[in-house]
Amino acid sequence: MESSSNGGHGNTTLYIVGAILLAVATAIIGPAVLGESVRPAVEVLDVGGEIFLRLLQMVVVPLVMASVMSGILGLGDVRKLGRPGAYAVSYYLCTTVLAVVTGLIVVNIVNPGRGIDPVLVEDARQEGEQTLAHVADRRQGRRIEWHNVTGDRAAAAGSSKNAAVPEEGVWSVRVAIDQVGEADTAAEARVLWSHDGDVFEEAPDGLFKAGLEPGVYTTSPVVPIPEGAEFVRLDFTPQDGGERSVVEAYLVAGAPSIGDIFKNLVLMLFTNNLLASMVEINLLPLIVFSIAFGAMLTTLGPRADTISELVLSINDALMSFILLLMRLAPLGIFCLVAARFAHAQLDGQFLTLLKTQAWYMTSVLVGLGIHALVTLPLLLWFFTRRNPWTYLRQMSQAVLTAFSTASSTATLPVTMECAETKAGVSRRSTEFVLPLGATINMDGTALYEAAAAIFIAQAYALVDPAFVLTFDKQVVIAVTATLAAIGAAGIPEAGLVTMLIVLNAVGLPLELIGLILPIDWLLDRFRTAVNTFGDSVGAAIVDKGFPPDNGAAAA
Structure with missing residues (x-):
């Protein structure tokens, strides 16, 4: 299967690598040499990158629905999905826990918050307050304020202001x-x-x-x-x-509680408006609907032949469209990376942040590297006896695209194409496991949030010696980061809100999220790449749990 896919695409990975390296070099050198005059060119690159990202996102919803239905039709009986489904969920939960533990170990060894300037902590607090206000406005639609209760002591003594508390939220x-x-x-x-x-x-x-x-x-x-x-x-x-x-x-x-997370985890499986879920690219209810609809088609016998053939044809056509789209990938990825890095350089952030938060970045990147290059390869070899480095090379286009787009969902079409045509994972596994993984498997995110919470706690201890980061608080961080990464996908501003959940669980000031905001855009790309590779490893492992192919799902 792999050999048939290389024609015309064997050099795509090298082109993408070259595009990323060229984009970073351009983003650093261009603003340094030309200054603000380069900003119009950066805006043009931004538009080009956005077009490529939208083309990827455009195909996500129809591809997920068609691929999941095709997978069910290929099984012939939805009950055959039980064991692979259990394997997939178990794999995602276990790897998320392993990622969190890795992040905690690394950040405790490196101790990045120890040498941070207390002035930087106070500055970050102010930026974090503005971000919290933005999140509050997005989640609740408003803030209720009192203003300017003032006057001399005699005139204003006992003055008061009242407000009603909204019913929803903390x-x-x-x-x-x-x-x-x-x-x-x-x-x-x-x-x-x-x-x-x-x-x-x-x-x-x-x-x-x-x-x-x-x-x-x-x-x-x-x-x-x-x-x-x-x-x-x-x-x-x-x-x-x-x-x-x-x-x-x-x-x-305030940040949602653990109870809110469990409630959201259940409710996000279902939707009262299928079209709204499509518009919002909310994949989990679409997967549930597609499984139910595909299962229903398998019970209708010959009456469903026409629509079954239509679903299979749509799925094949979409995969062909993705192959065509990958020809534009190097150009689109160059635009995406160059525009984002150039904006950071023009704003004076990029090199400054690398200096001021070097140890924090080192902690996160080392943790992500251990998980992606040690933990996941070991799991892949143990369960499938595949060569992990060959598999990583086969999935490299998807991993690099994930780094460029910073979105597992937008990368999903490329991940599915690479897993099936390059890595030889069965269509039944890619069509079910990868869409599910793009929704609930957030290894890199969970690791990042655990490490970031410890970093913030270490920095906070410098300005408030009364705060002690005990072992039990680290356990709470581990559990909360795991649950938040899995169950908060349906919350607006999900990446930011999940971080607030972790901080809230151990009593850290939420506004200290400002410590990690300036560098979040860069680390987000690395953790998204780890998320995508973790999804693909899961597809290869769960592939062994599917019953023998009876030929119904021939590619």
Whole structure:
């Protein structure tokens, strides 16, 4: 099977490698030599890369639905999917756990947060607050704010502001007091909550005092609102002395809980609008529907022959389209990588970030490297006796495309084409295992989030010596990162929200996510490449669990 696929495509991998290297070199040298004058050219590259990415995404939904249905039709009986399905889910869960453990071990050895500048931690906190506000707006649609409760002490003593707490989500209150002029007595803000709006109780850690010196004082961490609270109130007492003090407070959405993750994990299997799931490229409910529809077709006998042939023909046509699209891959990948790296270089981020966060990047990349080049190859060899390095070479186009696009879903068509035509994985396995893996298998993401959480904890300990990263907290990080990586795919801003879940689980300030945001775009490419390779290894391993091919699913 492999030999028949190489005609005309044997050099594609080399072209892609060359395109990536040329793109990085262009992105670094161009802005350094030409400065801002190169920005129009970067915008043109950005458009070219976006076109290639959209062409890949365009084919994802019809390919997933047609391929899963084709796989069921090839089995002839959906009950034959039981054992391979169990193998696939078990494999994905086990490799995610192994990835998280690897990340924790590496980051504890390297200890990247130990030497970070405390000033950088405070700067990152401010950037993280802006990001949290953006996530809150995306998840809940709004923030509820109080503003400018101010005045002299006699006039404003006991002044208060009330707000209703939304029914959905976990909420906290953030308070900021701007002290203008030096005060004799600090201004105070007290957060209270109520079930009925009449009787209010003080929230845990609800009293917040500003300082005497001029400046802005902000609650850190935020003040949590007890579950079930329907109203909150802010009582404000201005300072004595000084010019004035101004308070600003607002409700902010917290990270989802583990319960939210389990709920989402179940609900994301189903959809009330199939077309909406297609538009959002929400693959898991589409896979469930395709399995059910394909299974139904196998029960109709000759009456379903026409639609069955149509499904198989659509699947073959889409795979041919992907082969055609791969001829454009080197050019599209060059545009994608050059545009993103050039933007970072023009903004003064790229080389600066490599210097300031070198140890953190080293921790993540070493962890991802161990998982991709040691753990996954060992699993592949143990279960299939395949040569792991030959298999990696066969899947190299998919891995490089994943690095370029930073999207497992967008890379899925290329992954399926490489696994079937180059690596010789059966169509039955690629058509079922790979779409499922692109949705729930996030080895690289889980490893990254575990390592990032430890890095943030190490850095936070520098500014708050009271925080101690104990072994039990690391266990909580491992469990939470595993569940979040699997179960948060249906949440808006999923990659960011899953990181917030991990931080929230061990009591780290959520705004410290600003420490990892500047370099996230680069590390995202590496972890996506690991996710894609992990999916393909799973397809090869699970392939052994399918019953012998009776010829119904001939490629």
